[in-house]
Amino acid sequence: MTSPSSIALVFTVRRREPELVAPAKPTPHEFKFLSNIDDQQTLRFQIPVIQIYQNEPAMRGQDPVKVIRKAIAETLVFYYPFAGRLRKGPGRKLVVDCTGEGIMFIEADASVRLEQFGDALQPPFPCLDELLYDVPGSSAILGCPLLLIQVTRLMCGGFIFALRLNHTMSDASGLVQFMSAVGEIARGAQMPSVSPVWERVLFQPRDPPRVTFLHREYDEMPNSKATLIPPDDMVFRSFFFGPTDVAALRKHVPLHLRTCSTFEVLTACLWRCRTIAIQPDPEEDVRVIFVVNARAKFEPPLPVGYYGNALANTVAISSAAKLCKNPVGYALELVKRAKANVTEEYMRSLVDLIALKGPPPITFVRTYVVSDLRGAGFKEVDFGWGQPVYGGPALVKMTSFYIPFRNNKGEDGIVVTFYLTRPAMERFEKEIESMIKDPPVDRFENTNPTFKRSTM
Secondary structure, three states: OOOHHHHHOOOOEEEOOOEEEOOOOOOOOOEEEOOOOOOOHHHOOEEEEEEEEOOOHHHOOOOHHHHHHHHHHHHOOOOHHHHOEEEEOHHHOEEEEOOOOOEEEEEEEEOOOHHHHOOOOOOOOOOHHHHOOOOOOOOOOOOOEOEEEEEEEOOOOOEEEEEEEEOOOOOHHHHHHHHHHHHHHHOOOOOOOOOOEOOHHHHOOOOOOOOOOOOHHHOOOOOOHHHOOOHHHEEEEEEEEOHHHHHHHHOOOOHHHOOOOHHHHHHHHHHHHHHHHHOOOOOOEEEEEEEEEOHHHOOOOOOOOEOOOOEEEEEEEEEHHHHHHOOHHHHHHHHHHHHHOOOHHHHHHHHHHHHHHOOOOOOOOOEEEEEEOOOOOHHHOOOOOOOOOEEEEOOOOOOEEEEEEEOOOOOEEEEEEEEEEHHHHHHHHHHHHHHHHOOOOOOOOOOOOOOEEEEO
């Protein structure tokens, strides 16, 4: 269940001095306000992404560093706000000063071959701090480069493209749109096939603002002794769920709910197992918050090419006792109801809430946060070396990401990241394994689950 090669692997990374890559042509110097959705407190952080590419014989003689650096400069002509810096504007609103200074870029070489990473190329990644170097003074939300990109050559001819994004600028879909544009230009295109759309005014508050939903995702959750987390006893792991595993979990669902989506059944099961594992007071409330891409929730939908944040957090709440003692169908119904909440009116209500009260924080106490990235498109980003063997988040501890992944058997499934105390992680693993290996209805003919974990 563990990937020993990932745990033991140590290698050296030699980096050149960081440089700024500016747009290849002059771009407008102007100020662009972020939307109320971009301006949420929960998005004021840097999100790391890692893309791992194999050697491609057809690209022999081509240097991925030079190809990608040049493509970034040309792509920034179209996405020039990324080359600017974030400032605080009137009323504490965030605004992009389109200075054209550029994004931060690092060229590097690693003394390792791709095959040395082992079979499970999934979070947590060894030597991540070396593959995505935190340049001193570069990581503040205001006044710093909005993107940091490091391209690291591997000894086998493959390379690692690692990126850090100021999340206020874009969500996963917007970031993939930019990365795909870099890939298209790296492969010879003159311009991106999808023209970027800024239009953050699409999320303007109404006049007058009116909050029509409770938005309980922003409720304060009082802490207690039982839920205080010792920071020195935390572990980060990822788990692979293949089709057989998901089918086994679905066996725990009542027949009238069996048509639920993979996201819904997986989220309900993981929320319940995680709650059992963290052992909260039975009378305390526990929550699952999941991120919903709201692009298609609007009528008409947001324009193709919009690369700002277009996401909402929605929440399901239960007492710990009810969640743990009831069958999975109880959690599933709560998840389905919360997911159905996200409509155009819900998004307008959220924008108006932020206009009236400012960007609200989210409390992570007894809260399981989920972001489904299976449809974001990280695995399709191609710089000329084909699709990555892994593409997606590198490490974000407070959120469980659902990441599409193909294991060493060629089986397509989902990698889910988890961050818990060591004892809670052990209890969680036992709970979820028990659900997979012992489905209560219609025992499997094939009882060979592929659920696996990778650990740091």
